[in-house]
Structure formats: C-alpha cells, structure tokens
Amino acid sequence: MSEDTDVQLLLRIAGQDQRALRQFYERFHGVVYQFSMRTVANAADAAEVLNEVMLEVWRRAASFQGQSQVRTWLLSITRHKSIDLLRRKRPTELLDEASLDEGEEEASCPMSLAIELGQQGEQVRVCLDRLKDSHRQVVYLTFFEELSYPEIAEIMAIPNGTVKTRMLHAKQQLLQCLRRLLGGAEA
Numbered sequence: 001m002s003e004d005t006d007v008q009l010l011l012r013i014a015g016q017d018q019r020a021l022r023q024f025y026e027r028f029h030g031v032v033y034q035f036s037m038r039t040v041a042n043a044a045d046a047a048e049v050l051n052e053v054m055l056e057v058w059r060r061a062a063s064f065q066g067q068s069q070v071r072t073w074l075l076s077i078t079r080h081k082s083i084d085l086l087r088r089k090r091p092t093e094l095l096d097e098a099s100l101d102e103g104e105e106e107a108s109c110p111m112s113l114a115i116e117l118g119q120q121g122e123q124v125r126v127c128l129d130r131l132k133d134s135h136r137q138v139v140y141l142t143f144f145e146e147l148s149y150p151e152i153a154e155i156m157a158i159p160n161g162t163v164k165t166r167m168l169h170a171k172q173q174l175l176q177c178l179r180r181l182l183g184g185a186e187a
Contacts (some may be wrong), residue, residue: 006070014062025054031071031145032078038140039082039133045089052081068154072147076155079137127177135170138163 004012004023012020029050036049056077064073128136134156141147141155149167153160 010061036082123181138166
C-alpha cells in the first residue's frame, strides 16, 4: 500500500480520521518540535506547542486550501502557537515583529564558513543562540528546513523582502560572532 501524500492525510483528518492524524503526527512531529524549540527555547514549552499545533491541525484540516505546501501551512501554525505561548508566559517582553526595510543585498555567507569549520559546532550554536528570535527563525527555516524565502515569508507572515533583510542581518551577526569566537579579525 502506498503512503498517503500530506494533502491526502489532511483530507482524511478533515473527515475525522484519527489514524490519519497519528500518521500526520509521526510524519511532522519532529519538524514542528524543532521549529518551536527555535522560538520558545524550552523543551517543555516546545512539547506544549507541538500538542497545540496538532490539535489545531485536527480542528482546521478542512481549512487547508492547497495554496502552499502542507509543511509551510503547518510551520505557519507552529510559529503562531509558539509566539502565543511566549506572550502568555512572558507578557511584558516585546517580541520582535517589526518589519525591516526591503531591498538590501545579501552579505557573504557565514553559514558556509561555519560548515567548513565543523569542529567549531559549539561556537556556531552559541552564535545562533545570540540572534534575535526573528533572525534565528529565518536561519533555521532556510538552512535546516531548506525552505525558500517566499515559503518563509508565508510562514512568518512578513514580506519576502523582510525575510531577505532578516537573513542579511543574521548572516552579518553570525559572521561577527564567529570571528570573535574563533579569534579572527574584529568586525
């Protein structure tokens, strides 16, 4: 028997098929959990977000219009649920949701440098953790989920140009941080 596509699973879930929800969970729980961890930075909170996201999938499967990939739709829900959780737990903190100017060119890629310097994985992790949430999310979705800028824009509900700008700033900050940690030239 062939495996259902993501869309077929959603259609079955929309029909209240619990087995389809289990299959959907098995297929996507890791992606949802990891993406949520990038925002909430706490395993218990990420697990809570995962549960909320899957409950939302159960409730809203019929609302999927097919205008994006299922994974893009799912990560959009995950992002919103993660931000909602942070707002509930840290209501006095302001989350970085401001749009940045569009049109900036991309800087040289510190991620390439980081990959080449594989033995310095801990330094890369430290630098990633120092990024603002919005920048860390863009980096994660780009390099770990291999999503395009338009897909990321849809997930984060921001213009494509803002994704590019956030990536530019993230790359610049990563490069500066890596240079400091690795004893390179001061930025």
